Structures are given as C-alpha cells and as structure tokens.
Amino acid sequence: MLDLSQFPQLPFDAFFKRLNSGITVTTTVVTPNRRLAQALKDSFNQHQTNQHKAVWHSADILPFTSFLERIYLDVLYSSDFQDIPLLLTSAQAHVLWEKVIQSSDIGRALLNITQTARHAYEAWQLRHVWRLSAEGKHYVLNDDSKVFQIWADNYETLLAEKHLIDPACLVDLIVNSFEQMNMAKFNYLFCYGFENLTPQQLFFLDKLQKAGCEVIQVKPQIILQDQSGVAGISRTCYVDGQEEIYRAAVWARSRLEANHAASIGVIVPALGNYRNAVLRIFGEVMQPDVQDALPQKNSQQRQNMPFNISLGLPLTAYPLVDTAFSILELMGQGLPFDRAGCLLRSPFLEGGESELNHRALLDMQLCQYAEPFITLEQLVMLIQQIESTDEGSAKSSGPKCPILIKNLLSLRAFRQHNLPRKGQHAVYAQLISQVLQIMGFPGERTLDSTEYQTLQKWHEVLADFATLDRVISTSLYKEAFKRLKYMAQNTLFQPQTPSVPIQILGVLEAAGMTFDHLWVMGLSDEQWPLRPRPNPFLPYELQKKVRIPMASTAEALNYSRQLKDGWLSCAGEVVLSHPKFSNRADAQEMAPSQMIRSIPDCSLDLPQYMNHLDSIIATACLESIVDYAVQPAGKREIKGGVTVIKDYAACPFRAWARHRVKIKSREEPHVGFNAMERGILVHHALCLIWRQLKTKESLDTIASGDLTRMLTDAANKAILVIKQRRPFALTERLAAIEQRRLINLVREWLDKERKRGGFSVVATEEQSTVQVGQLVLKVRLDRVDKLDDGQRLIIDYKTRLHGINTMLGERPDEPQLPLYLVMVQPDIPDAAGVVFASVKPGQMDFSGIAREQELLPGVKAFNEIKACANFSTWDKLIARWKQDFINLADGFLNGDASVLPKNYPLTCQYCEIKPFCRIYERIESITEEQDTEHD
Helix, strand or coil: CECCCCCCEECHHHHHHHHCCCCHHHEEEEECCHHHHHHHHHHHHHHHHHCCCCCCCCCEEEEHHHHHHHHHHHHHCCCCCCCCCEECCHHHHHHHHHHHHHCCHHHHCCCCHHHHHHHHHHHHHHHHHCCCCCHHHHCCCCHHHHHHHHHHHHHHHHHHHHCEECHHHHHHHHHHCHHHHCCCCCCEEEEECCCCECHHHHHHHHHHHHCCCEEEEECCCCCCCCCCCCCEEEEEEECCHHHHHHHHHHHHHHHHHHCCCCCEEEECCCHHHHHHHHHHHHHHHHCCHHHHHCCCCCCCHHHCCCEEECCCEEHHHCHHHHHHHHHHHHHCCCEEHHHHHHHHCCCCCCCCCCCHHHHHHHHHHHCCCCCCEECHHHHHHHHHHHHHHHHHCCCCCCCCCHHHHHHHHHHHHHHHHHCCCEECHHHHHHHHHHHHHHCCCCCCCCCCHHHHHHHHHHHHHHHHHHHHHHCCCCEEHHHHHHHHHHHHHCCEECCCCCCCCEEEECCCCCCCCCEEEEEECCCECCCCCCCCCCCCCCCHHHHHHCCCCCCCHHHHHHHHHHHHHHHHCCEEEEEEEEECECCCCCCCECCECHHHCCCCECCCCCCCCCCHHHHHHHCCCCCCCCCCECCCCCCEECCCCCHHHHHHHHCHHHHHHHHCCCCCCCCCCCCCCCHHHHHHHHHHHHHHHHHHHCEHHHHHHCCHHHHHHHHHHHHHHHHHHHHHHCCCCCCHHHHHHHHHHHHHHHHHHHHHHCCCCCEEEEEEEEEEEEEECCEEEEEEEEEEEEECCCCEEEEEEECCCCCHHHHCCCCCCCCHHHHHHHHCCCCCCCEEEEEEEECCCCCCEEEEEECCCCCCCCCEEHHHCHHHCCCCCHHHHHHHHHHHHHHHHHHHHCCECCCCCCCCCCCCCCCCCHHHHCHHHHHHHHHHHHHHHHC
C-alpha cells in the first residue's frame, strides 16, 4: 500500500471550514465508501442549516468508485470522444468470467463454476488495483495461478473483441485517454477518510495533479473529549456475546438519554453473524421508552427505532423478493412444500388479503396430501381436489379461493405456451414480469416504506439481469434463473430510514466515522485481529510483497491495528469489550485480544432498565386464578371416536383442545408412506383377506397360488386407497416395493393365525355407535372372531406390540378394546376377550385379556394377570371398565380441561398441544415456587 504523503495535507477543521466557504462548485471530495460520503454530506448540510442559510450549493461528495464512473459517463455521453468501450457492470463481468471458465477444459470439470468465477474475478481486480501484471511474471506459478493466467488472457481477449471495459480497468482507461477525453477539469480534489492508497488510485491522482487539479489529503479528525465531559478509553468483559450486546444497548440508551443530540456508534466485528441478535436485543432495550423520550416530528417517525444497522441483508432475505422467486421456482421445477405453503399465504399475491383465512386452511389441508416437493401441476390438481370436496359438502357455496385457483391455472397455461427453452435475458426479464403479474404480484394491499423500497430494488436487479445479453447472447431458462437468483443473493440491501443517533456498524463501515460515544464489542482473541484471506489464484509471495490488506498474517495484523487506532481517536468516549465465553455449545473460555490487553479492565456503571413486559406488569395488579373448567358439552355426539376417551385419559386438556376447540396439528409432508399409512395398509389388506376367507378352515385349505393371488389383489387395493388420497405419494417402483412388503407381512401374519384353533371371522371394519354415559361416539371394530365353542374375541390390529397393562387402570393408555367389549356387549353377548394383534416383522403375536384360559395362544385369562388380581370374576372386571369409561366420558362432557398429563413428561413427548397448554412453563413455575418456599 502507498500513503498520501506526496500530496498536501490539510487538518480536518481547516478542510471543513474550506468546504463550507462557498467554493463547493469547484471542489470535489472523494471517500473510501458510500456511508462515509453520506455522513460527511449530512454534516455539511447540518452546518449550513445551523448558519441559518435557506439556500446553498450541494457539496460534491461521493465514493471514489462513483467518482470514476461519473467521469466515464460524462465522456460517454459527450460527442468529443467516440471510440470509448462500454463499461461492464459487476454482474456482467461475473457472467463473462463464468463463460470464460466454462469454455475451458479445466472449467468444464469444476463442480461450482459460479464460486470459481467469483474468486477469479476478485483475483483479476486485485491484479489491476495493485498493478501486479508485470511483477507476477517473476514468480513461480502454481497450478491454480497458471490456470488463472489462461483464463485472464481469454477474458481480456473477449473484452477487446466485444469492445468492453471492465470496472477494474476503468482507471487505466481514464488515465491513458486523459487528453482525448476532454473531461471537465477539477480545481480541488479532497481525499477524505483514506488511510492508504492502492497503486492504481495513486496512479490516477498523480495524473490529476499533473493536469492542474490540486489533490489534497484530509487528516483524520481526532476527538479527545465529548461535549458531556465523559472522556477516555475503557475495557470491559462480559460473560458471553448475548450479555455483551445487551450491555452495549443499555450503554447506548443511557448516553442517548443524557444527550439527545449525541452521536453514538457501536462496532460489531462479524456483524453478519450477530445481526439478528443485535436487532432483537437493541429493540427490546430501546422500546418503548426511548421513542417516547425523543422529540418526534410526526406520527410516522415514531415508528422508527433510534438505531440503524449498517449491514444490509441479501435481497432474497426480504419476504417480497422471496415470494417473487417462489413463484418463479414453482413455475419452473417446483418448490419444497414448506416454501409452497409460505407462497400460498403470502400477502404479496392477488387475493392475499381477501382470501387470507381460506388460504391458511387450504395450506393445512394440503399438508395431508402433498409430497415434500411439489410441482405446479401437482399443486393445481390437489387444490382442485380439495375445493371439489368442499363444494360437495352441504355447507359449501363454491370455491373458497377462486382468485388463487384462477391465477394458478393462468400460470400453468402461460408456462405451457409462453416459456421458451432457450432465449435472451431481456426476453426472460419480460417474461418474469408477466409471470409475477399473473399472480398479482406485489399484492392488493398498499406496501409500506420498506416493502416499496424492496420492490424498487427488485426492479433494478431485474433490469441489470436484462443487460446480461451484452456478454452472453442466449441461455437456457434454468441457467438464466440461477444467474438472477445469484445476483439477488449477492445484492445487499438496506432500506433507507430517517437519520438516527445510534449507528451499529461493521469494522469496515466505521472507517473514517466520528462519534461522541463509541462501543466496540467482540474483541476476543478469536475475533481480533482479523484473519487473513489471500486469493488462491495469485502467488502468495507476491500478495505478501506488495502488502495487500488481508492477504497475509502480517498485513491482516497491520490492518487490524490501523482500525483499532482509528477507533481510539474517533470518539470522546471509547468502550472496548469482549466476551469471556464463546456462544458455542462447548462455551470455551476466551481471552481478550492481545491488542487491547494493555488497556485496564474496568466495570461500567450502567443503569438498570425494566423491559417492556415487566413495565406493564409493574403497573397492574395481577390476580392469579386457577380455573380448569370450561362450558359443559352436554349430551351430544362428539367426532373422534375412541380417541376422545384415549386423549382424555392421557390429559383432559388435550381432549378439550382436540375434540372441542378442534385444534389440529399441521402435518408435515413426507416421502412415501409413513407409519400411520402403513398401518392403514395392513388394516385394509387383512380386512379384504378375511372377507374372502371368512374361516380358519378356508385359510388352512387354500392353495398357495390362490393365496398369493388373493394377497396380491388385497395389497393392490389397499395401496390404491392411499394413492387416491395422496395421488403423488408413490412412483411405480416404490409402489411395487410397498406391495411386496405388504404381501410378505400379511403372509407371515396368516402363518401365525394357522396356529390357532378353529374360528370364523364374523365382522371386519364394522362401524357402530356407542354411548358412554352421556357421550355418544362412532367406533369401528377391526375384527370380531367367533370361536368353535361360540365365544367371541374382539381383535384390534397394531403394527407394534402393546402390553396388557395399557388397557388397565382408571386412565388406560389404549382404551379402545375394553371400550368395545363393554359398550357393544349387548350386540356381542358372548365376547370373552380383547386382543391386540401385533402385525410386525419379527414380533407377530397376540396380547390381550380373556375370560378363560387357552382361548388364544399366548393370551392369559384375567385371573392369571397380576394387574387384575382385585377382580374375582370377569363380570367385575367388565363393571370396573364400564365405570372408568363413564367417569372419563362424564369428565370430558362436564368441561374438565385441566392440564394433567398422566405420566409427565412421557405423555407430553409427542403431543402437539404443548405450545397451547404451555406445560413446561407451568412445571417450571411450580418448581420455582417450591424452591422459594424451601428457601
């Protein structure tokens, strides 16, 4: 790096006085970055306002790169210099590098050409900015450097053939054609905020100076003490990064409350990693008291926080742009279902407001039928299937989402007839706009300020995308879409907000800035100094020799030291902080950076602020009432079957939430069949088999070939039932695999049935209505067998083994079998037992409770079971079951909704009602109260 010592130097105060002296028309100020240029321009305008001026010339302050582009554009649109190459944008240059790499033999073998092009383009920029072309010839090149040299030669050839100029070469073009360009002359050029200059910048400034322009270096502003009298530098340590951010927020709020006109800076290394945490914690600390305390000009300004984060987000992180890409991906290859669900509920589509509730319900319904990845055709078909089902119901009056259906159908038709396989980027840009218009993008409601600015930025990116035709004529739609998404992902966007007193910055954005108060956090030995990042395509020794910042350990250390020295002199109060432990799971202890250890450690005296929730609670008189009773249901039929009793036995609150409030969990789409669907397959297949066989004698005498055909037919029909519900669940190959699995499973179970005595199957999948106390339920019996002696067994199929104890107790885990036995006994007077049939490979078995011994292999009589020792007769066991079920049914109907899981936490392990009942919060509260009483 080269310094500015060859140019005249001017103290900041003298520079600012000169800038405000009225010669701004002939004065230009260049800065290293846009943020510093804006800060200096704001200071200039504020000074003019303080001087009570009504009109003044705008200060010509802009970043160095923008200054070069302005010179180029002035010459381009003048008639004095005709033969000027066309300047590429960064996106165009990147695509041209992709083309160069892809056309090479080595490039075609790469897995990620996009990332390779990014690193190669960075190497190209470094080579020109640091003028390394001549020196690079004297170094031994490794394989990467040799390949880059070939690519660079090809890239340069393409530029010449197409008469283009790369942004990295713009300085050379201006300097080499300085006389022919006849550009506007500059009297004064001030360089503000530059610690060092690159050789290319120095080359340009030297040319300007020789042409008669006075180039002046502005010395950085050094602040020794702020207006409030708080001065000095301090270092402090906190437990972890979260507490460090919180303390910085409290400190910033206290300084702002002491002086509303103060400028406050907070610098966060690796700000991108902590952006969300910083935004959340600062918002919690500042809201709402700081907004109420600050003077406000209008109601709109009250909506803005007193802090601003400099680092923008990728454009794709904004919901509006994410919706646009979701539409385009759905029209293309399809979407993961979670993103498709977000798209359906997006407010940035036509009907997003008017059909809001129906679309949310539609998304819930689609979860039951969709696959984890869904195409446009599948989505349209499933929505039409759901809507047609709703139309068939008595209460329906037509489609619930007519706008959505209409737009999706239009999108499908557009894709079939208007989307070319290959075309120009400008054509694709126009088609993309048409596609978004079909879906009513950006929605029917008025956009807020952030959304409107995001939409404008999206249009800018789309316009830049259309200009890629300058470097590549045609492209496949899939490749073009990837380029557009890459451009959006690499476009950092920060919506404009009103000027605020607290600036949260990254280490690079803070260069040259001045504040009344400054806090720099995260200065542990892991985070600081910065780690070197040499470019892999340039010789390392060359990067080290010319002292490219961040290219070597020594230069990264030197650059970090420069930044640290700048912080210590840019504010009256400077606080340097570091965490003691990392935020990782291992929470390793960290030491402060070696650069700040010489500063004495001290603790800051910061005020205690009550958060917003505690403030509300403190102003209210809270009364705690324990009330688990809800409105009684009365005598009525409740949907849900035996699950109502099962849920109430597990937890009364769960039963109330599921079966009276109708809270349903959102199912997650899955590939193939899940455990529940495989269980349904087994039930269907066995039902079909026994409806044909009817007796064990038929099972024993059926020929092997006939049984195979029967099994195959039953398996196909069972799979068809699931496929009608989820039409895209299985491919032909997976369906064949599922068929073989089901046939083998049922065959193995039939082998188990052959070991029984004689029986006949008198009922399969039989539906009936039972009344438990005042509760009416619809139930379905899997199977009822009649034994040779006339006794009957009630059998329930399970795909896993269940123990006998799950049917016993006041709150049984599996109440369906004893409930069938007790409540349908008038219809099955000879019922002598209830049995689980475990149809699972390797665990084919019966388990249950019978009135007598040896009714079924492995099934014990009730008087042989330890848990039934209190019942001397079968009738007493039946009576006990009946009373327990009536008690459960009465509790449910009478409105008992207590949060009382049977076996916490096992009962709650897979319960989806936890966010509603907040069982964990209740348990923690009870534990805290007990600890307090104990203390």
